[in-house]
């Protein structure tokens with residue numbers, strides 16, 4: 061391993077459920093300071109010591125000033141995990157309005173830009189940024205419209221920031237299948253031969269191929285330091301790193 065890192069303070073977006081909740085819980089259990097944000101309040105995590113701020117990634121105008129105030133007291137951050145995200149509806153591109161696609165882009169792409177800009181300002185040292193991406197950023201499966209578009213652009217956002225921030229290491233990381241609210245939506249959709257990944261997801265649900273947010277977080281936490289061995293700005297998939 062080329063670089064070693066000891067995480068003392070971690071900032072995670074999207075901590076109210078799923079993977080973000082699991083990551084926050086796992087770090088708190090290790091005695092690491094965790095700051096987290098989402099719209100809903102994760103009461104269980106706050107009881108465990110989470111420093112929480114309610115933010116809406118679809119509403120930059122009202123959330124950015126609140127976020128700036130919150131982050132101004134944070135000091136140095138060892139690891140920033142950009143995890144908050146939305147899926148949008150699975151349907152054909154021609155059935156999707158530009159407004160729907162823009163709404164997904166707002167949360168999955170543009171909110172990460174203003175969030176990163178605010179975090180990187182004031183010369184705040186941030187050692188590592190991990191953007192939670194998805195295999196959908198590459199696959200372009202029919203029906204995954206705004207999600208695939210936004211995650212593909214998110215991979216590039218991570219690469220572009222890496223190019224201008226040499227003191228911070230960036231990765232776009234696909235976490236594999238995680239049994240969360242997103243998968244509840246997908247696996248409850250009726251079988252539809254147009255959207256072939258649905259069959260794979262339905263089969264994986266309830267098996268080791270789709271761990272819950274906490275179990276996936278436990279795996280990711282062992283992988284984050286290893287990402288530092290790769291060139292900053294790249295895309296990795298946990299399924300390839302484990303294998």
Ligand SMILES: NC(=O)c1ccc[n+]([C@@H]2O[C@H](COP(=O)([O-])OP(=O)(O)OC[C@H]3O[C@@H](n4cnc5c(N)ncnc54)[C@H](OP(=O)(O)O)[C@@H]3O)[C@@H](O)[C@H]2O)c1
Nearest residue numbers: 074076077078079098099100116117118144145237238240
């Ligand atoms: N589940 C999978 O199989 C899978 C696979 C690949 C990648 N991912 C990625 O993993 C990440 C976490 O997703 P998940 O599966 O854990 O889904 P989830 O349970 O739905 O969690 C999404 C999180 O994002 C937050 N969020 C959504 N909209 C937001 C907004 N407008 N403002 C602030 N926060 C917002 C949610 O908080 P609030 O609703 O409280 O705001 C929640 O905490 C996402 O980036 C997703 O794309 C998931």
